[in-house]
Amino acid sequence: MPKQNKKKRIGSRRVQRRKRQRIAFLSGLCLAAVLIIFAISYGILYKYVHKVKDGTIASHIFIGETEVSGMTSKKALSAVEAKLSEYEALTLTMKVGDETAEATLGELGISAKDVDKLVEEAVAYGKKGSVWKRYHALRQLKDGKKVIKPVFTLDQEAATAIVDERAKSLEKGAVNASVSYQNGSFVITDEENGRTIDTEAALKTIAKYLNEKWDYKNAVVTLKEVEEEAAIKRTDLESIQEELGSYSTEAGSGNRVTNLQRAAELLNGTVIMPGEEFSVEQATLPYSEENGYVDGGAYENGEVVQSIAGGICQVSTTLYNAVLYAELEVTERSPHSIIVTYVDPSRDAAIAEGIKDFKFKNNYDTPILIEGYIDSNNQLGFYIYGKDTRPEGHSVEYESETLEKMEYTKKFVEDTESSLGTLNNEGTAINGRTARLWKIVYENGEEVSRDVINNSTYKPTEMRIKVGTATDNAEAANLVKTAIASQDEAAINEAIAQAKALINESQ
Structure with missing residues (x-):
């Protein structure tokens, strides 16, 4: 091999080695620069993310509408609870059709779920994860704010009572068809369908509004009504054409007659559908002056005493005998503790609120009608009408x-x-x-x-x-x-x- 060519190859290798050395040197410089820049940047970011002390909430953070920036968890909890207390005085208007009813949020039992956890979330914001992740979270607060949304709930018992008392009173419920016996014939009044409120659905509507649309001010919520059909229709009552059974007793005198008259009024016009059980006690409650009753003679511990609605047992007894003649199914009946004078023994049916009741069931395939009265001859009486399917004779x-x-x-x-x-x-x-x-x-x-x-x-x-x-x-x-x-x-x-x-x- 010529000597000249050998020298050229040796020179070329030296040049390449020097190039590699320069590259390595430059790479080292770059790496060092990067490390220096990284260290400086990390230091800057570390200092930035640690501006907010542990246990203190960063700036521009809200729980609902309550700003808790810079607060400790204790102060933030107090601030949020104070705001919740303020909400209790706000008014929620419940709209039912064209009418409205109002209640305060306090009456509905408004509260926020796990307020302490909301505060923990606010305190922890920007304090978890890598420095870069924390920096990114805190950097977002510079031009905006972080809102931690509470979940509002209602006290189910209190809210149910409010909706039932105020909102449901606005609904136009269905009206059953009715029937009465007038001048020898049966007169039927047609049913009317209506609209009603589902209380459970209403509570869900209110809660959804508070959590999705509420602006923390007085609010109006429209409660959805559902169509309600009348339970008793004209066609159901057209079969009532005959007397099934009747009975009467002497009404007596004094205040007692007022009680007999009031109870007979409450029972008069009652329609009992096939298979339905009827409670005389429930139909005549409450036994109070507000419901039209007065003091009257009644038995108590073997003595005649004066009590509100005294004499009511004569009403149940008279109806009991009409039920017997109509051959309806008696499901509950109790005798008096001592003998009564207006019917023979074993023909009575006592009522004592919460203790004794007279109940019977319509065992016919068609509806029955109860007519109660005190007539001009001072007779307390009951007629039971329906469709008589018993054999002739x-x-x-x-x-x-x-x-x-x-x-x-x-x-x-x-x-x-x-x-x-x-x-x-x-x-x-x-x-x-x-x-x-x-x-x-x-x-x-x-x-x-x-x-x-x-x-x-x-x-x-x-x-x-x-x-x-x-x-x-x-x-x-x-x-x-x-x-x-x-x-x-x-x-x-x-x-x-x-x-x-x-x-x-x-x-």
Whole structure:
């Protein structure tokens, strides 16, 4: 190989080595510059993201409409809760059709879910992740703001009560068809369909508005109505054409008649659909002056006392007998504690609020109508109308049978305020008894069955007889006191006679 060519190759390698060295040197310089720039930038960013102290909220951060910038978690929580308290005074107008009802947000029980977690989120903003991520989050706040949206809720019990009381009163619900017996014929009034509010749906609508559209001011929310069909239609009532059963009792006199009249009014015109159970107690409540009742005579602990709606049991009893003749299904019936005078034993049906009720079921395939009244002859009566599907020639009668009688008792008590020998009765003397009621079925005048449909027990009363022992003669008084302790009526009468004789002898 020529010597000259060899020298050229050696020179070329040297040049290439020098180029590589220069490149390496320059690369090192660049890397060093980059590292220096990175270090400087990191330092700047680190300082930037640590401008906000731990436990302090960055600038331009809101929870709802409450700015919490620069606050500690404690101060932010207090600020948000104070704002929530202010919201309670704001008014929410509920629009139903063309009408409105109002309630404060406080009445609806407004609150925000997990407020403490909202505050934690505000404090943590810009403090998690890499320096670059934190810088990017905080840099966004320079020209804008971060809003952490609370989730508002309502107190379901309180809000339900408000909607039911105020908004639902504005709805125009369906009106059932009705029927009455007038001048020998049945008159039907047509049904009217209506619109009603679904309370659960209304609460969801209000909550959705508060969380999606509310501007933290007084608000108006339109509540959606749903169509409601009448439960009872004209076509349902056209089958009512015949009397199924009836019964009447003497109404008596005094305030008691007012109570009988009021309860009969409440029951009059009632339509009971096939298979439906009817409660006389629920239909005649509440037993109060506001509902038209007055003080009237009633039984209590074996005595006649005055009480609001006294006499209501005569209404249920009279209806019970009409139900028996209509042969409806009796599902609940109780006798009185002591015997009543307006019907035979076992033909009564007592009512005691929350304790005793008279219930029956329409076991016909068509609706029935109850008509209640007090007529010009002072008779409390009930008619039950419907479609009579019983065989022609079918009839029923009811017979009361007394099984045992129990005499009322007497209890003699000393009366130190009345003169010796004076007798004053307290309470009512009523005998007790056990009885049963028979249902007798006739077909074309022939008895075909006889069944017991109830058994009743009536307690005898205890009549208190106060015996006077007031006298200056101690011996005479002791004679009577000793006889009272024996509870022997004959001995008491004899002791009174002896005591009076002693007093006469001493005068």
